[in-house]
Amino acid sequence: MTTEIRKKVLALTGNEAYAYAMKQINPDVVAAYPITPATEIVQIFSKYVADGEVDTEFVPVESEHSAMSACVGASAAGARVMTATASQGLALMHEVLYVASALRLPIVLAEVNRALSAPINIHCDHSDTMGSRDAGWIQIYSENADEAYQSLFIALKIAERANIPAMVTMDGFIVSHGMEPVEILPDEKVRQFLGERKPLYTILDVEHPITIGPLDLTDYFFEHKRGQIEAIKEAKKVIPEVHREYNEFFGKNMPDFFEPYRMEDAEIAVISLGSASGTVREAVDVLREKGEKVGALRMRIFRPFPYEKLREYTGNLKVLSVMDRADSLATIGGPVFNEVRSWLYDLERRPFVMNFVYGLGGRDFFVEDALYIFEKLIKAAKGERPSELIEYVGVRE
Amino acid sequence: MSKLKGWKELAPGAIIEEAGNAVEFKTGDWRTQRPIFYPDKCKHCLFCWLYCPDSSILVEDGKVIGIDYDHCKGCGICVKVCPPKFSALEMVMEEI
Ligand code: SF4
Ligand code: SF4
Numbered sequence: 001m002t003t004e005i006r007k008k009v010l011a012l013t014g015n016e017a018y019a020y021a022m023k024q025i026n027p028d029v030v031a032a033y034p035i036t037p038a039t040e041i042v043q044i045f046s047k048y049v050a051d052g053e054v055d056t057e058f059v060p061v062e063s064e065h066s067a068m069s070a071c072v073g074a075s076a077a078g079a080r081v082m083t084a085t086a087s088q089g090l091a092l093m094h095e096v097l098y099v100a101s102a103l104r105l106p107i108v109l110a111e112v113n114r115a116l117s118a119p120i121n122i123h124c125d126h127s128d129t130m131g132s133r134d135a136g137w138i139q140i141y142s143e144n145a146d147e148a149y150q151s152l153f154i155a156l157k158i159a160e161r162a163n164i165p166a167m168v169t170m171d172g173f174i175v176s177h178g179m180e181p182v183e184i185l186p187d188e189k190v191r192q193f194l195g196e197r198k199p200l201y202t203i204l205d206v207e208h209p210i211t212i213g214p215l216d217l218t219d220y221f222f223e224h225k226r227g228q229i230e231a232i233k234e235a236k237k238v239i240p241e242v243h244r245e246y247n248e249f250f251g252k253n254m255p256d257f258f259e260p261y262r263m264e265d266a267e268i269a270v271i272s273l274g275s276a277s278g279t280v281r282e283a284v285d286v287l288r289e290k291g292e293k294v295g296a297l298r299m300r301i302f303r304p305f306p307y308e309k310l311r312e313y314t315g316n317l318k319v320l321s322v323m324d325r326a327d328s329l330a331t332i333g334g335p336v337f338n339e340v341r342s343w344l345y346d347l348e349r350r351p352f353v354m355n356f357v358y359g360l361g362g363r364d365f366f367v368e369d370a371l372y373i374f375e376k377l378i379k380a381a382k383g384e385r386p387s388e389l390i391e392y393v394g395v396r397e
Numbered sequence: 398m399s400k401l402k403g404w405k406e407l408a409p410g411a412i413i414e415e416a417g418n419a420v421e422f423k424t425g426d427w428r429t430q431r432p433i434f435y436p437d438k439c440k441h442c443l444f445c446w447l448y449c450p451d452s453s454i455l456v457e458d459g460k461v462i463g464i465d466y467d468h469c470k471g472c473g474i475c476v477k478v479c480p481p482k483f484s485a486l487e488m489v490m491e492e493i
Contacts, residue, residue: 104410163409200409211413223404224411231409 008184014175017149017182018084018110018168019044023054024190025156027108028079031059031070036122037172038086038112045084064089068096068107075105076212078202080160083107086172087114087128094132097165101136102228103212104200106159109137109167110152112176113274113325115361123362124172126273126325130335136228138166138235139303141273143259145170145180150246150254153190158242160197162235171275173362185250193249236304257306259298262288263313266295268377269351271340272323273299276358276365280323283370287378294374302336307343314344317351318381321373325359333357333390352380358393369393420468424451428471430488434464438485445475445486461485 012020018041022030030049032042049058057074061067067083075081085093090111100107115121116128129139140155142148148170155166170176201210216224243256261281263269270280277298287294297313299306314320322341324334332338337355344350356373359365373393376386408414439461446454446461453469455462464475471491479486 102411201412201414208414209416211416212410214411214413216411219401220407220411223402223407226404227407227409227411230404 008186009181010184011179012145012149012182013040013177013179014145014148014170015040015112015177016044017145017180018152018170019048020182020184021149021152022082022084022110023048024185024187025080025082025152025194026054026191027056027082029057029059029071029074029081030083031061031067031074031081032083032085033061033064033067033089035064035086035089037114037176038084038089038110040176041084041110041112064092065096068093068100071107072096072100072103072105075100075107075199076103076202077204078197078199080156080197081105081107082110082156084110084112086112087116087122090128090132091116094135097132097135097137099213100165102224104163104228104231105165106156106163106197107165108152108156108159109165110148111167111169112172113169114172119361121361122172124174124275124325125360125362126169127327127360129167129169130326132167133303133335136164136232137303138162138164138239138301140166140168140301141299142168142170142175143275143277143298143300145175145178146182147254148175149182150185150252153185153193154242154246154254156194157246158235158238160194161242162231162238163200164232164235169274174275189250193246232304236306239301239304255298255300257299257301257309258313259300260313261296261298263295263297265293265316267293267316267318268320268374268381269295269297269313269317270321270323270370270373270377271297271299271336273302273336274325276323276325276370279365279367280370282367283374286367286371287374292374292378294377299336305339305343307339310340310343311347314347314351315349319354319377320344320351321354321356321377323373324355324357327357327360337390352385353389354380354386355390356393357390360395363394365394423467425453425465425467425469425471428466428469429491430471430473431466431491432464432469432471432473432475433487433489434461435485435487436461436463438483440480440483440485442480442483444478444480448474448478450474 333355
């Protein structure tokens, strides 16, 4: 059933879109600290608070470590909690990210991807969120402002159903400061879709006093972690379920784990995350014109890692390339490449997998760069395998 | 100690659902010295009860009746605060 919705489209930057979604969510608590390029999100949101447009308890803390700590406390009390950050800010939250996920607190973080220092840089790459890839959070990478806007609602619903925290990301400056049309969903519908949070437990229930975060030594720590791992497995089922509900409710067509493009008969494909994916699709069109069987696969959800879905797309592929906007700094290329390649290893039929690291510190990625990558892949498909599995695209020698 | 639970039996988020269950956790087993209580010397001033950081001085009707060795850590504070005139507590080495 699709619902009749009158469309309202606003020209918003990515940050404005995030803030607008937060206004519509109207969380109980937002605790945050400013950082480029995510500052505007909470700056705009604090205006909503000051103007009485939301009922949120806004906690302007003194650091991101405190921001996430305040979020943990509020979420444990049963509140619907959000925050926003980028880069070094996420790095400073790192310790507390693990606490939030292990305590099963569905905090939602609006993240803007920015390179980690040093050298100090304010532009986009994915090293920040890749750094927290094993913190037990759901990670949704958005390609544009409209998707980031919608993803916050989806993330919140997934998080609160699975009781796992979730971060939505967008590429710093490219999306966060670029203005795009965003289709605004009606306030009432958003509220209806999200409903009320039903917490697993709350510290404010005096009838049933509980202890949160006690010391857990050799006798029980492992069992508790095992339970958390299982909960994340369960979240993998919740993710497509919530996407289905969302698409039905709002008459949308939001892909869950992957967004495939011209993949049906493709023999060569590129996996990418975030804003560069449109550039890759452009290159696919150029090459399809020339009769090349190429396709693009945008990975939207990186955590939990969707290897089951990945395998559904790789059966016919001869060559696959993974584009990473971060490097592991361990001589093995980027993190997405390593996981994709590893999870294809035990298949009878698997493509040859290469890695292209691109766009570090905000370096632009052009259609020519994507075409260059495809050119390499086409050669590899013909048996001309490169001497190196990992290549750095767009860097001066 | 009761049988340890498997991961499927545990509450989500590693919370403890039961209030006050720390008493079930026998924390006295790493003690290297133990206080010995001499009831005949005790004047029940309750200094030891007041000072024991682990609530391990057992008191009934305002009178010390002994020591809770399941939780006593053997810190020796009770022995230190017991007035020398009474010396109703004494530290001895634990036998291993
Ligand atoms: S030795 Fe320490 S812990 Fe044990 S009863 Fe005395 S004061 Fe309490
Ligand atoms: S401090 Fe000594 S005298 Fe006083 S109650 Fe304790 S054991 Fe008895």
